[in-house]
Amino acid sequence: MRRATRRALASSLAMVACGATLTACFEEPSPHEAVQTFLVGWQSGDYAAAAARTDGDPAKVAKAIEDAGVHLDAASFRFKLLGITRSGGNAQADFTAEVDLGENNPLFTYNGKLPLHLVERHWKVRWSPSVLHPKLQEGQRFAVETVSEGRKPIVDREDKPLQTDEPLRVATVTPAKLDNPQRLVQELAAVTGFPQDRLLRQVLSAPPNSQVPLVTFGRDKYAQLASKLDIRGLEMKDETQPVGPDSPAQIVGRVSAVTAENVQQLGGPQRAGDSVGLNGLQKHYQDMLTGSTSTRVITVDLKTQQPVAELGKWPGRSNSSVSTTIDSAVQGAADSAVAGGVNPTALVAVQASTGQVLAVGTKDMHQEKDALAGKFPAGTAFSMVAADALAKSDVSTKQRLACPPVRSVGGAQFQQPGAAGGAAPTLQANFAGACTTALASLARRVDAKELAASTAAFGIGAKWKLPLKSFAGSVPVIRSDADKAKVITGQNVQVSPLSMALAAGAAASGTWRPPVLVTRPPSIEQTAGSPVTPPPTAVPLDPKSLSTIKSLMRAGVTSGTAKPADAGSGPRVYGIAAPAGGDAQGRKRFSWFVGWRGDVAVSVLVEGGDTTAAATIAGRFLQTAKAPS
Structure with a gap:
């Protein structure tokens, strides 16, 4: 239907243009009327009218003109008269033909000639196949030869x-x-x-x-x-x-x-x-x-x-x-790691030093819609980002903070199920154990602008663009102590596994980098032919706060909830494992692992209430995943 509509429209437009071009110069007595009727009939599909202005058999000529369009698979014909010369009872009309071959092919353009002569006081086109094209002879027809290249990988x-x-x-x-x-x-x-x-x-x-x-x-x-x-x-x-x-x-x-x-x-x-x-x-x-x-x-x-x-x-x-930037060996490690899990899982690994996506592995989740573009609660895994602002505010990792089951900050309630009493742990221990109530208590120690700057430095909400759907994360405007406490504990923050893997890469390398999934073509905008929009620039982190973040992340796998991710001999593993979601409104519960080993940064999201599930999968992955050289 679309193609038929296109042809009808193209034909009607061509007729209007042709009529305006041709009729202005037709005056009697002359061969102009015969030329006009022939070309307009050919162009509009009135082949009988065109054939009637020739000296050939009307039925055979009409069929020949119609066949020309069929054999060219033409969407439309368009003609422009260049001029007519006359010598006694003979004349010649010169014209340009434009044939739309359809299928997004260029126009087939050529110059043609119409020989005419007087037959019983009427001008007639002297019929032969060369009327349709100068090189078309008796016993021949048009054909269109097409060759499609095989699909590239x-x-x-x-x-x-x-x-x-x-x-x-x-x-x-x-x-x-x-x-x-x-x-x-x-x-x-x-x-x-x-x-x-x-x-x-x-x-x-x-x-x-x-x-x-x-x-x-x-x-x-x-x-x-x-x-x-x-x-x-x-x-x-x-x-x-x-x-x-x-x-x-x-x-x-x-x-x-x-x-x-x-x-x-x-x-x-x-x-x-x-x-x-x-x-x-x-x-x-x-x-x-x-x-x-x-x-x-x-x-x-x-x-x-x-x-x-x-x-x-x-x-x-x-x-x-x-x-692409996919590393097949790292991808294999990701696939094996998530296959060993039970619940829906998404794993994204990036090269910390470049931001290149190395692997995307899922189990009962979608690799694009969930791993790259999913919007999930960050939970206390986001305290890795908040630690940047806390360090800049001179909060000591040795400061002792109680980890009660419930705490109120600025009117907002925070809970830590299963919290035990006893001596107050240090900030490092609370970070490693992902204690929500202890971390929330630090809201008054950090400035809202400093906290917002830290989230931006880790790329949360950055304006990157990938060929596929992706989500850089979002943090609401921070106006109160309650807002700050929710950001520190990730309760009002949405992130994707990709955005958290990039944040881990920033902590590992000292610089946040935008994600890269495709290296050729170099940018989506260039492929589409639109102006190139440069990606976000790399953002170096503060060396002092970076040292604090690394010490906290190392504690997460040596003595905290991320311990199942520790991967034996070789480069050290750094990470935090934490729950997210789950409340009285029935939100789903998730567990996160966010961390790195060497130049491989990874985030793992697992649906369910087992807070160690993500760290266990990350440990299996990091045991075999090696960064590309």
Whole structure:
């Protein structure tokens, strides 16, 4: 329907322009009226009217003009009269033709000539195939030859494809072998749902001896329809394409053959038989991965079915692979770690020194919607960020703070289930044990602007942009002691696993960096052709507060709730494990681990009330994950 509407609109606009161009110079007695009627009839689809102004057999001429549009698979014709010369009873009209070949191809433009002569006092176009194009001769027709480049892969940081080959079945035809193309496409359309007229024009416009792909089937779809595809003249060809996504599959995205449903929605250069990215990076970089189809307009000898002359050629836009920062070895460690868990889990690992995303692993969560773009309560895992402001306010890690079951700060209530009495622990011990009530009590020791500056320094709320949906976190405006206490304990803060992994990377390297997932093309804005918007700049942290944060994070895995994450020999593990969410309103409970080992920073989010679950998964991951060199 869209294509038909486009053709009708293009044709009507072309007629208006043509009429304005042509009629101004037509005066009688002259050959102008014959030229006008012929060209306007050709352009508007009134082939009988055009044929009537020639000296040929009206039915044969009308059919020849109509076939020219079919064999070119033309969306529209547009003509501009250049001039008419007359010598006695003969004349010649020179014109320029613009043919919209559709499928996002350039215009096929050429100069033509209409020879005319007087027949019983009426000017007639002297008919021959060269009227349609100077190089078209008797016994020839137009044809359009198209070649689609194979889909390029999405690759990891080592240029290894993040897809595996999957077998496909391609339904093709060789037009010269068909005794009834109309019947074939009618039967194929009934099985697949593709528009019958679109399939027929693909067949009729192709070079007769070429193998024309019409529909591509995946393994399951072909198995479902195989019994209905025993159509005379239809040939099935085996093909493999790198369309099965490797891990992280939801980040890479799935690829499908163009279907009857999505071909109507794409509106691009895709034809039946091409592939289309359904989600993830495959969808975002669809045009880059597939490029565009190269096109040639040729003439073909009807007897030999062989090409004769090339009338126009367009190479199409080249395609290229998309390079990601995913490290397949680190991704494997992430997959193994989350597979050993029980509850829904999201794990994001980044290279601390670059901000590059190394791995995204999930169990019963979505890698894009949850791991990159999810909005989850930060809980006391956010005290890692708040520690920056506390250190700048000269709060000592040795200061003793009671950890009662309930505490009120500025009218806001904070709870620490299972809190034990006894001597007041140090700030370091309360941090390592993720004591909400003790940490909330520090709200009066820190300035609101300083706390807000610390959250910004760790990239919370930064304006980054990735090819896929992502969330940088959000912190409300801080106006009171209650607000400050909620930020310190992460109770009014929303974050994603990605934003917390970047925060851990900042603590590990001393500098917050925006995330990078794709290195080629260098930016989304450049790919889209819009002005380049530079990403947020790196933000160095204060060395003094950084030392405090590291000592607190180390205590988290040596004596605190993050201890299950400690990973044996090798570089030290730093981290904090803490609960988040869960209240009288029935919010879900989660557990976090946020930390790093060497140059690998990681955050793990696990649904459920087990506060050690995230740290356990992080420990399994950090035992085998090695930062890329």
